[in-house]
Amino acid sequence: MFFSKKLLAVLALLPGFVFANEGTVALDRAPERTDMASLQNGAKLFVNYCLNCHSASSMRYNRLRDLGLSEDQIKNNLLFSGEKVGDLMTIAMRPADAKSWFGAVPPDLSVITRARASSAGSGPDYIYTYLRTFYKDDARPTGWNNLVVPNVAMPHVLWQLQGVRTVKMVEEPDPHEPGKTVHRFAGFEQVTPGTLSQQEFDTQVADLVGFMDWMAEPARDFRKRLGAIVVIFLALFAFLAWSLNASYWKDVK
Secondary structure, eight states: OOOOHHHHHHHTTSSOOSOOOOOSOOOOOOOOOOSHHHHHHHHHHHHHHTTTTSOEEEEEGGGGGGGTOOHHHHHHHHOOSSOOTTSEEOOSSOHHHHHHHHSSOOOOOTTHHHHTOBTTBOHHHHHHHHHTOEEEOTTSTTSEEESSSTTOSSOOTTHHHHEEEEEEEEEEEOSSSTTOEEEEEEEEEEEEEOSSOHHHHHHHHHHHHHHHHHHHOTTHHHHHHHHHHHHHHHHHHHHHHHHHHHHHTTTOO
């Protein structure tokens, strides 16, 4: 079940809808999603859950044809507000309004998986872990918090799929200050079930992240194939040049 556009528009009115500084949680490795079925599902999830508050202004809808979708499939399943197939994947919300409502403009997600790459893990690892570590926190304005981005202002837009979870924390001695204790994350506790099992939810998130990774560089596979062709051509050219040089100088002593 997907959120309606109206519901997500209400969620968009919540302030501070931006990524905050990263926490210290270890990032999970994002499963690779490169098959067409997974990427198509990821595109559907992206349009239904992300493209209401976040734009992807470097991507056009018609580029989704590279994922095996026809123009009719794009029109009937991924366009809801009068957009055309050749339009950029932007949102109707104006930056000035977003600044007024949120305090900051929600980030464009065109290349978010590349922007979030770090020594802690790849961009897909970051987004994959981030989307799977929301938990209920009534102390937050949105009612949600996140392990990767503590005190995040973004609500958990996938909560109907995952269900409501809280965190279990345990007290341990502070290794840096004797006599003090610190809280350590000890797991999640499922309060109410979602429409998907945890494994099914993880698969859906992996598809979504796979699409976002593809969106960051749709021509990556072509670039790699072209690079291999160029290397082969240069190797062949180098061999011919070496052979010509050897033939030219063979009688010179």
